[in-house]
Amino acid sequence: MFEHNLQAYRTTGIVHHYCQLLQLQPAERTILELLRHEWSSMKMLDIGVGGGRTTLHFSRSVREYVGIDYAKEMIAACQKRFLPSSQSRVFEVVDARDMRQFANHSFDFILFSFNGIDSLSHEDRLQVLQEISRIGKPGGYFFFSSHNLQxxxxxxxxxxxxxxxxxxxxxxxxxxxxxxxxxxxxxxxxxxxxxxxxxxDESHNFRLKQYYIRPQAQLHQLEADFSNVQIYSWKSGLEITTQTELSANTDMWLYYLCRFKETALDQ
Ligand SMILES: C[S@@+](CC[C@H](N)C(=O)[O-])C[C@H]1O[C@@H](n2cnc3c(N)ncnc32)[C@H](O)[C@@H]1O
Structure with a gap:
């Protein structure tokens, strides 16, 4: 699954597709607004940055911005699209399963948008969540979306x-x-x-293998390392606040906002 999806993401047509995208999704707009008072002090990691759709909106608000992707063609496209500027902004080829170049607790806000985490197998996904919790600052945020099995x-x-x-x-x-x-x-x-x-699924003409998960199972996966999980409808950008609403939700994907827990070592 890893190689299959990586090869797809490296193709010229797919890189070009992500470079054309400009708009934030409704749930991303909600979070940009929700944390408006905190951005200027945040160091952000944008995992699976693709063609830089989210860079356009987040990198100008945060104190420091790092965009990573495992497809070197995506990173080359971002470097071309966002020429060096006075903003603190860097792009690097990194596989999210192994982010050893980033020290523990380095980031205040970590984003893995547009279901990027779903291109990984179950075991790889758990490893990525571990890595994210390691490099996130206690009290900071992890925001990502994932396909909804419902x-x-x-x-x-x-x-x-x-x-x-x-x-x-x-x-x-x-x-x-x-x-x-x-x-x-x-x-x-x-x-x-x-x-x-x-x-x-139909994305990129059925070329990708994607992970779909029930929201309850996703909450369970996050339980150990993250707290205060809030779920947002991809379509409306509104928070889903009741269990009944969540069980009935059939959005094709959902956004999850959670906080990094304090580990035993931090206390
Ligand atoms: C659906 S695209 C989204 C691109 C961009 N974030 C956006 O929202 O337009 C998912 C991106 O995640 C990247 N990706 C998938 N698995 C990754 C991994 N293990 N490490 C780093 N990047 C990964 C892919 O190369 C691709 O660029």
Missing amino acids: GLEREFNWQNQISFNPLKTYVNLVMFTLLRGFNRSVSMQQIKQSDHQIIQ
Whole structure:
């Protein structure tokens, strides 16, 4: 899965796609506004920076900005897009599974946006979360998004593809057929019974293998090293505050904002 996705992210077409993106997603805008009084004192790490969509908005607000990506073509594109300036901003090729060049507790805010963490296997994902908790400052923030298995469960059912608009129904059914065709080994039963699944979804024409997780399982994964987890709808940017709302949510991905815990060593 690691090599498969890395090769896809290194291709010219995909690098170009991420360099064209400009807008923040609604939940990212919410967080930019929520922490508006803190940015000027923060050192930020932007993991999986891609073509620099988030650099545009965050790097001018923070005290220090570091953007990393495991695809050297993405980093070259960022270096070209953001020429050296008076702002403290650097880009480096780094694999998030091993961030040994960053000391413990170096960053106040760590971002892994647009489901970048989902290109990793379950074991790699846990390792990345460990690394992030190591380099985050206690009390600082980790903000990331991840695909929602509840949203996928909805997409896996053909009945949910029918709409009043015949053209929309037709397009939905074509996408449904492709989704099921690319994931023949995954049954609806398996999706219903699992906490997470690896799926080839429609992003970049079914080229990527992506990790989908139930929000409850994601909360469980974060429990040991992070606190105060808040969940935001990708689409509306609003916080999901009740258990009922969370269980019924079928956004294709969700944003999670959490704080770095104090470790035993810090106390
Ligand atoms: C979906 S793209 C998002 C790009 C950008 N953050 C944005 O929001 O437009 C995910 C990015 O994460 C990077 N990525 C995935 N796994 C990574 C890893 N283990 N270490 C560093 N970067 C990674 C990919 O190369 C890709 O650029």
